Amino acid sequence: MTEPPISRGFRGRGRGDQSARVPPGQHLVTDFPVLSAGPTPEPDLSGWRFTLEDGDTPLGAWSWAEFNALPQTDVVVDIHCVTTWSKLDTEWRGVSFDTLLEAAGLSEPPGPFTLIHCDGGYTTNVPSEDLVDGKAMVATLYDGEALHPEHGGPARLLVPHLYFWKSAKWVRRIQFLDEEQPGFWEENGYHIYGDPWREQRYDGD
Ligand SMILES: Nc1nc2c(c(=O)[nH]1)N[C@H]1C(S)=C(S)[C@@H](COP(=O)(O)O)O[C@H]1N2
Numbered sequence: 056m057t058e059p060p061i062s063r064g065f066r067g068r069g070r071g072d073q074s075a076r077v078p079p080g081q082h083l084v085t086d087f088p089v090l091s092a093g094p095t096p097e098p099d100l101s102g103w104r105f106t107l108e109d110g111d112t113p114l115g116a117w118s119w120a121e122f123n124a125l126p127q128t129d130v131v132v133d134i135h136c137v138t139t140w141s142k143l144d145t146e147w148r149g150v151s152f153d154t155l156l157e158a159a160g161l162s163e164p165p166g167p168f169t170l171i172h173c174d175g176g177y178t179t180n181v182p183s184e185d186l187v188d189g190k191a192m193v194a195t196l197y198d199g200e201a202l203h204p205e206h207g208g209p210a211r212l213l214v215p216h217l218y219f220w221k222s223a224k225w226v227r228r229i230q231f232l233d234e235e236q237p238g239f240w241e242e243n244g245y246h247i248y249g250d251p252w253r254e255q256r257y258d259g260d
């Protein structure tokens with residue numbers, strides 16, 4: 056079958072060739088499933104801090120008010136969960152990783168790898184280069200509203216080009232590392248990188 060000549064950057068919401076946007080082994084959903092390895096933490100905005108660290112050295116820290124005063128970015132992206140659901144055209148607002156680096160006075164990531172830390176102890180690893188150049192943000196709004204606690208509110212990482220387990224909910228700390236350190240699912244049989252287009256679901260895929 057020949058593909059119609061649709062430009063990926065020029066598609067209307069809900070139109071165009073949707074099948075070309077669904078990675079192998081995935082199916083589309085219109086609801087928004089909740090997947091958490093543990094309980095949803097109680098939101099506590101007064102105690103909330105977001106920190107960037109190079110190893111154990113602090114690079115920057117923001118209170119909830121300070122974080123929300125940073126320049127905000129809007130994105131509309133497709134997301135892909137390793138449990139095989141994909142959801143098209145999800146709308147998010149938050150602080151791009153590039154803005155965070157800049158706010159910390161950095162022109163580039165200080166290390167090639169990151170480990171992402173969350174309230175509740177969940178972790179995931181993402182290479183630094185997969186977070187820069189508009190590829191990732193810390194999102195605080197979904198679909199124009201404060202991110203629901205079940206979906207990671209007050210703030211979650213959003214790395215839509217990787218399987219959604221990399222989009223860590225209740226994110227609090229991004230730690231730069233010189234060597235790759237696997238996170239929670241990566242230590243439990245899932246792929247160290249997790250590219251949905253190469254179907255990197257499990258270790259060894
Ligand atoms: N802190 C934390 N983040 C997490 C998870 C988790 O269990 N804890 N689950 C991951 C997985 S496997 C997926 S598919 C998505 C699910 O996000 P959702 O519940 O908003 O759909 O969150 C990811 N981020």
Ligand SMILES: [Mo]
Nearest residue numbers: 090136137220
């Ligand atoms: Mo997932």
